[in-house]
Amino acid sequence: MAKTHNDIRNQLEQALKGQPVTIIGRVAKVNESDRTCDIDNDGITIYGVRLQSIVGGNGGVVVYPSVGSQALCLRIEESDSYMVVSASEVDQIIINGGQNGGLLNISSLETYLDQLNTAIAAALTAVGASTAASGPTGAAKFNEMKPSLTNHEDTKIKH
Secondary structure, three states: OOOOHHHHHHHHHHHOOOOOOEEEEEEEEEEOOOOEEEEEEOOEEEEEEEOOOOOOOOOOEEEEEOOOOEEEEEEOOOOOOEEEEEEOOEEEEEEHHHOOOOOOOHHHHHHHHHHHHHHHHHHHHHOOOOHHHHOOOOHHHHHHOOOOOOOOOOOOOOO
């Protein structure tokens, strides 16, 4: 007879002294400085659930779930500690300490650069037929140099 997921989970829980391997609960509180949250699991609160598998340091990825969202938590080896592995809603994601700032919204940046390009081209054209406008660095040359974000977007991280 084939075993169901519940059968396998129950056997794992028995083997691990009754502690559940996974918990699905609601995020009750988030502590950003400690990188932990409290999970409410059917009226029982589990305190200090890790948001990052390794304690300490600024590296790696930290996902901060929204308070009230559902979270799937996984027990860490044979300890009493759990960590969040997924959440239904996320407030913030920090990668490698966030030292490079936030991600760019490429479409709004492209719109801004197009507006800037149009304004500069109009200003150069307004100069008239002088050398500044028609020379090798004038409006025509500027229009050829229209900025592109092709090489500036990290397509592996999307939001």
